[in-house]
Amino acid sequence: MAEREIVPFGDPVLRKIAKPVTELTPKMLRILDDLVDTLYAEDGRAGLAAPQIGFLRRMVVMDCGEGLIELINPEILEKSGEQIGPEACLSYPGYSGIVKRADYVKVRTLTRAGESVVLEGTGYLARCIQHEIDHLDGVLFIDRIEGDQFYHEPSKQKADLLKALKLTQK
Template identity: 60%
Template sequence: MAIRVIIKDTDPLLREISKPVKEITPRIHKLLDDMAETMYDAEGVGLAAPQISILKRVVVIDVGEGLIELINPEIIEKDGEQVGPEGCLSVPGVLGRVKRAERVKVKALDRNGQEFVIEGEGLLARALQHEIDHLDGILFTDLAEEYYDRDDMNM
């Protein structure tokens, strides 16, 4: 495993649409492993492949309940609404107040190519939506209603 460089919001690559993974190979397994190590090293709760300059539809998330790996994730249901603070490893030092669905259902492939469905609410729903947005070239700053410095506790 290796820690990869996380690109910043000024990099135009973050605005590109990622390509679906056509075949799960040892390179995809290595990518998932490297992404998890990179996310944990940066103390994040999610990381999308475009954030490490790879335009593939691959995401890792851990909101404190264990690592979730998603290949070609797709939101198939949304319900409810939540508004809350959001940050991003590619936009260091900034938080924004973002409106998201309270609950989502996501269909994806696991590292073995098996399709699965994950349902999330609260923080997990927010992380799923945030990381899948990255795959479509969308940053939380595009959706934020307000911005704050990370040090501002008045969220």
Template identity: 55%
Template structure:
């Protein structure tokens, strides 16, 4: 495994639509492992492939409940609403208030190409939406109702 460079604010790759994954091979497994290690090293809860410079529909997430890998994910069901602070590894030090569904169900493929569904609430639902947005070239700052000042995060 290897740490990858995280693309930062201003890089065009963060605004582009990602292509579906078609090859489920050892190269994909290595990328997933590298992304997970990179996310952990940066103290993140999610990382999407464009954040490491690759326009592929790949996401890794761990909100403290174990590793989740989503390949070619799509949100198939949402319910409720939550409004909370969000940040992003590609926008270090920036946080904003973002409305997201309270509950989200995603259909995706695993590293072997097998289709599955997974549901999450609260932080996991937020992470699903945030990371899948990245695959569509959307960053949280465009969804934020307002950006937060550093002193607002401490309260």
């Protein structure tokens, strides 16, 4: 297990679609462990997807305040309701934006033991799940920002969303 470097905004890997995990090999489980180590090294923030450490496979780890959740090949089965709130991203340190998401999601995923399970979440957990699955599809939270509600957190000032989007379109 090891902490990995997080891919920063502007890196084209963040715009690529991650491939499914076809077999839970020791290498895949090591990557999953590395994701966990990296997430918690960043103060246990909400979540981290494999593309954010440069590994294009459909794997996510999250801790939205209720303990570790690992998602392998997650697929959203249902979503409903609506919530609007702030989001940030480890690949965009120091920035946040206001994003609209479903308030409820139902997801089918594999466990690290290869078992298929269904996970349901509302509120913040639903937001985290959607944010991380977006990473697997090359979609970033800045793509979903409501209007121009993009902020530089240290200064609490609005940031240039169009400039941020151009940096990630390369």
